[in-house]
Amino acid sequence: MKSVNGMKVTFPSRSSNESFARSVVASFVAQLDPAVDELVDIRTAVSEAVTNCIVHAYPDNIGEVTIVARIYPTGRVVIKVRDKGIGIENIEQAMEPLFTTGGEERYGLGFSVMDSFTDKLKVTSKKGKGTVVTLEKYITMRQRQAKQS
Amino acid sequence: MKSVNGMKVTFPSRSSNESFARSVVASFVAQLDPAVDELVDIRTAVSEAVTNCIVHAYPDNIGEVTIVARIYPTGRVVIKVRDKGIGIENIEQAMEPLFTTGGEERYGLGFSVMDSFTDKLKVTSKKGKGTVVTLEKYITMRQRQAKQS
């Protein structure tokens, strides 16, 4: 199915861009007139995925983070968060709750949060090449009612 | 001088993306803690440049619009709005107040608004290849005071 609208944004893996990333995706999804909760779900999942690029993908340097978001006719939103960092060797293990290589202040719950706040989560990765996290979310189509009220 | 932070965003030339474009740039510039007026100046100038891509660069089709924003140490923000559309044959004439090829509902003031709401405006274009509008704005560095209060 062809997407109705799409956008792509690229920025360096600085932690100050975590809030920027959330805002960009939220502004883009706003056109579907999502419920507050749906929007926070998306903001939270995007925050986790982008933080992983910043913390894990590029642990010792600043690299490029790319987000592609697409909207499909039925209210389906597909968001891809991509890095060209170190990659994940064992994806299954990485996605287990509480598994982390991030030390003291990480808690190994990023993927669990992404999973529970979206309708679909997919991770592909290649050691030394980078990682793509795909988040899918269905926005309830209450657009017309909202506009008319 | 090297930029402190940068971002690039690409989206199709649909008029519904005009507000998205303003939001993205505003979210990015927010890290400089700009005054409300400075932020509205930037939002307005970006709105004009993006609208021109949508209305003039791609009059009969949907094309790609790209915005690159960079922040420099002294609070200088450089924003480039780029299209691969029809281009402008006579830039000097295009930038004259009230000149428009846009018909009834355009008023030929887009470049005048960009000029008066930014510190520097540059336009480069190639017939049939596209146009790049460069907007520069200095944000007053009141960051630390604001954070401490």
Next chain:
Amino acid sequence: MSVRIESSNEGMTAFLMGEIDHHTARQIREAIDTAVEKSKPKNLYLDFSEVSFMDSSGIGLIMGRFKLMQHYSGKLTVTGASERITKIISLAGLKRLGIFNNAQ
């Protein structure tokens, strides 16, 4: 909808709301023109007090309605324009037209 239209003995008032850009101006324009062509009021008031953002598309919106009202021998008045919106309107030299309630 980003415009609410009300009619009274004095004429028709269009309350503009939210952000006015090229995208939203189209809907606003169509709503106003349909209403004006139907009831041909002597006075049309454009109320900008709830407009949070406006770029030069708003100028086209004002000028188009100015011409439409001229065509019907009616009068256009702009009310509630903030300092920021007045600044954009000044750029356009529209102040000369004498349509501004707060600029006369």
Next chain:
Amino acid sequence: MSVRIESSNEGMTAFLMGEIDHHTARQIREAIDTAVEKSKPKNLYLDFSEVSFMDSSGIGLIMGRFKLMQHYSGKLTVTGASERITKIISLAGLKRLGIFNNAQ
């Protein structure tokens, strides 16, 4: 600053404000730890009532402070967590720790 720290007889309260992510958690953490290490309070309260957004970085923030207070034989209590924040905390199984004022 996204945290305000106040001390009283009952202990120390850190009022967290705004958005908690990996970026802001660092500053909040450093501010709290500096204050705790200085005055070693018996009780540390983390007040989330003014937190508008939190991702899993907030979990690390809570757990780290839990361990710090254990180290000083003190007690950590989380207050004012919204439904949304409670949901994230539940994911982490942190409710078992008995540190939640509104979850006991």
